[in-house]
Amino acid sequence: MELQDIVSKYPPKQLMLIPIAIIVLALISLGATYLSTGSPVKLGIEFTGGTLITVPSTESQNAVAAQFAGYPLSDIRNIGNRYMLQFGPMSDSDYTDLAKLTNSKFESPEIRHMGPIYSKELQAQALRYIPVSFILMALVVFLVFREPIVSLLVVVSALADILTAAASMNITGVQLSLGTVAALLMLIGYSVDTDILLSMRVLKRKGATDDKIKGAMGTGFMMTGTTISAVIPLIIASNFLYLIIPSFTRMDVIADMSTVLIFGLAADIFNTWVTNAQGLRWYMDRPRKALRGQKK
């Protein structure tokens, strides 16, 4: 494996430049989006408010859109044998009329309406809960290792995963929805799994650091591999199955969730085996006196 050789070939400080560059790029992407839209990632309809309707139809896109003339239609897309229509904010009575119209004209519609209070509350919740989740994770990590530098390395790798996953949302056009928030929180918890494995192996086992890192890599790749192989079916079932089997439908929540997870998991491979591993190499290779805290 190439990554395996790279890990031990170059001095840690040199290798650390790569993750630092990636984090900087991610921050630039998030910052640029923040400056242009007011939030670091693009907000989906749940966070901006509005109405989302999907209806089954064999008619043309324009014909379906025409049925909803008079309502603030902002987007229409074909998702399998259904159309997804997105509406901007409207009054309560307009919404009730829209719901009635949709139910009278289409066989089995799906409707989701997010009022301004809902989306405002959701924004506040996301701002409150994502950091809480991260802090809780960091606390557990510190409790597990009781080693400030080792714990910090794990937490930094996790942070890099989240930043990369969030930045990749901007690049792929995935918007922040309830599903993607769930995926980001899932990543916060999950991304440290391999870091914990790596750090435990390096700290608790005897032998050369590079060998221990390589050994942990075998297990770690397998772990990320099984998770990715569980997430890929989710992507296929939610996002692509409808292209093959016309009676199936795109499942937005699951599609967004699994896309973010895949990016986060990919970032996790890199951050665990480069960012965290190099940090550990550097930490273990430091002059002995710096290792006072760590007694065998």
Next chain:
Amino acid sequence: MVYGQASKGAEGAEKMSLVNELSKDRRVVIYVAAVALALIFIAVFGLKFGLDLEGGSYLQLQLQGARAQIDVSPENILKFQFNASDVEKHGDSFVITIPGKVEATLPEDLGYSGAKVVERDNTTKITLTAASETVVTNYLKKNMDADVKIVGVAPIIYEIRTNVTRESLNALLLPVGGKVPAGDDAFSEGVTTETVDETKKVLDSKLNRLGLQDIKVKVVDNKFILIDMAGMDVATAQDVVGKPGKFEIRIQTENNQSMHVLYGDAVESVEIPQGDRNGGWGVPFVLSEEGAQLFQKAAIDSGATKKPDDHYISMYLDKDEIFSAPLAAELAGSLQKAAIRNMEARVGAGDAGSTKAKELYIHLREGALPVNVVVVGSGQVSAALGKQFKIQMILAGLIALLAVAGMIYYRYREKRIVLPMVTTSTSEVIMMLGVWAFMGTFVGWKLDLASLAGIITVIGTGVDQLVIITDELIRGGEAMPAASERSIKERAAAAAEKAGAVKVSPASSKVYLSRLSRAFTIILGAAATTAVAMLPLLYMGFGALTGFALIIILGVILGVAIARPAYGRIIGHILAQN
């Protein structure tokens, strides 16, 4: 394919001893029992699916309201409201002096019953008995068109059950020289837990009365109420929640006959239930002017004013009797002379009376909610679409399980490892479903789209932990998976030999146990981070992701507590047998 004919027989014997040995292990026994119990739960209770998989609508309501302290003198309020020249307080009463004449109904219009109005020398003196807080409450009610309730004493806190801010409240108090005192304690958004519960009860009783099955009313954050209604489109759902019930008062004529008196539109307002000094409870209500006349006419026509004890007044909501009692003698006497607007339905004394009064209060309001609510979100999924989602997710779950099994096989190439791993992973899913089947029946947990996605993610993370255990035990991590010079089996055998597993019983080998405990340190760390990161999701998104978070947290706990310890033992024995 690795084994020859001869070794197969030996393997069979080994399996026998494996089963014997494992059946003595406490962890394995607990695990087998847990899976069996889960299967029984699933078979007996069945799985309950959420709205997004079964079809139906949901409404998300926000309760509006705030609690505030108020600095104001009741005399000022009365002076302002009655346009009075002077207000004096005498004990429990206020004496209001108004220049000129006023309508005799003015006190009643402003919410004061039993006031004495005396007119002399072109001035009117009104004497009314009311506590200072009642004056403030009446003023707020009148101007906010909402219920106001006292929810705290010393300092007195008023709960205003509609959308109100500190600024709007101060603006309202300005003409009467009052204000909300400074400080964060003096004003807080949101209503009390009791009020939220009361609102939930009103909704519950209303939806139950309409005979709607399968309706779930849930409170989130003490501020939002979520209503799930199976098999109903969203427009109908909004109608049902917003539509008042049909209220009717009837009066007994002769024998068991009764006649119609009035409908709900004649009830102008209903007051919060009150207990009197003797411990009796009642619900005061106010009739409109026409309503009062209708009531008087019916009481006289039926003969109730003459013989009140023989004429029961009955109240019905959607044809169900909610109250029935004879006309009070005192009221009968008054009705003989005039129409009465302020009435009270007396229900009895003690705790029973208090409960009855609260119920009647809800019914009298025809299911109108005690708090002003706004619909903040709503939606619907059709049953057909939900069914399709379910099929797609089950398909995704099966593919995920297969893909994970494929990954394991690719790495270990050893069915003695792959089989227990896949079995453990599958059994974890069974345990989760078992918990959901049980909780679904008794607490109403449902499997929605998000929780199905949660199960699939747990398959992924669960197998990770099995990989950690296996690798730690065989030290497979020391070499790369592609290193095929030494098969995993060989390494396992070598590891077991090193651990002294062949000679001594594997489960008691020191090396084996220390490796297992190291594996569990990693697993516990990993499981704990995953679970705590999910905690906030339990509360986020108005419960939309509670299922996802809950199933991941529970799946992780079940895995760490039951499935993985057993797996550690089983795989240890299997590895040692080569």
